[in-house]
Amino acid sequence: MTNRTFAIIKPDAVKNNNSGKIIDHILNSGYEILSARLTRMTLAQAEGFYAVHVGRPFFEELTRFMSSGSCWVLVLGKDNAVEEWRKTIGATNPVDADEGTIRKLYATSLSENAVHGSDSDKNAAIEIGFFFSDAELIACQ
Ligand code: CMP
Secondary structure, eight states, X not given: OEEEEEEEEOHHHHHTTOHHHXXXXXXXXXXXXXXXXXXXXXXXXXXXXXXXXXXXXXXXXXXXXXXSSOEEEEEEEEETHHHHHHHHHOOSSGGGSOTTSHHHHHOOSSSSOSEEEOSSHHHHHHHHHHHOOGGGOGGGO
């Protein structure tokens, strides 16, 4: 069964001209891109998206960084998409990420870690709904 997950190509990866390489990596790893958009989050949007991290010591740095430049928001389809995408991107901190994962290849630090991935099917649905309407999931129609 094809499932969905939500991904972000973060501002560091966009600034470092790694968007194309990461999109190639996504397609070569067997994901279907169901929708994608280049956007720049406002600080309020970043605070809303990462509301689950309110009160954590890195919250301000995270939301400032995520609103500091353009990012790609994407909906990806694949069997077990959430789990598969987390394997494809690697550990949150690139020093812990396995060889060949997107974060090992393109992330520079824990804060500037190139990509985001949902951590559960429930959160994937919430995160997809934060940026996309059902009508925008064009490959699903
Ligand atoms: P992401 O998968 O987007 O989810 C939350 C982000 O917070 C995470 O990637 C990291 O980029 C960032 N972050 C910064 N510091 C920490 C930390 N100490 N622990 C976890 N996440 C952190």
